[in-house]
Amino acid sequence: MSMGTMYDVLLGLEKDFFRFEKITDKKWLDSTLHDRFKEMGSSGSIFGKNDTIEALSVSKSDRDIDIYNFECEALNEDCWIVHYMTKADDQFFYRTSIWIRENGLKLIFHQASVFKDRTRLENADKDDQKEKRYGIQGNEKIQTGSFEG
DSSP states (O other), X not given: OOHHHHHHHHHHHHHHTTOHHHHTOHHHHHHHEEXXXXXXXXXXXXXXXXXXXXXXXXXXXXXXXXEEEEEEEEEETTEEEEEEEEEETTEEEEEEEEEEESSXXXXXXXXXXXXXXXXXXXXXXXXXXXXXXXXXXXXXXEEOOOOOO
């Protein structure tokens, strides 16, 4: 699978964690979260796979969250790290996920941290932002957006 395609696959999977039909599907969550999954939440607490499945599966609607400045980097042929920002209720979060290929793609780690610095936000869904992506060889990045301090 090309890295441009992997960018789109991982962006789609990250978006799925904000979609009601996915996060209330315990079978989907069980197959997508790695058995050793850990999340360092914005609350400062660490959650495992079962805690995360239970918390997400009782959602009542889509999570109203937009993704900005999405970046994807291959760490090796079976492991990717993604970084992105989200905005929800006028609060910004910097998120990092690690995905591994092990009987399909599995999310093994996620962290969400409150983000207070000023930055330029570029929506990951905008076609003009997708044009800023470039191919990957080895550990180069595919990215959209840039941070401004």
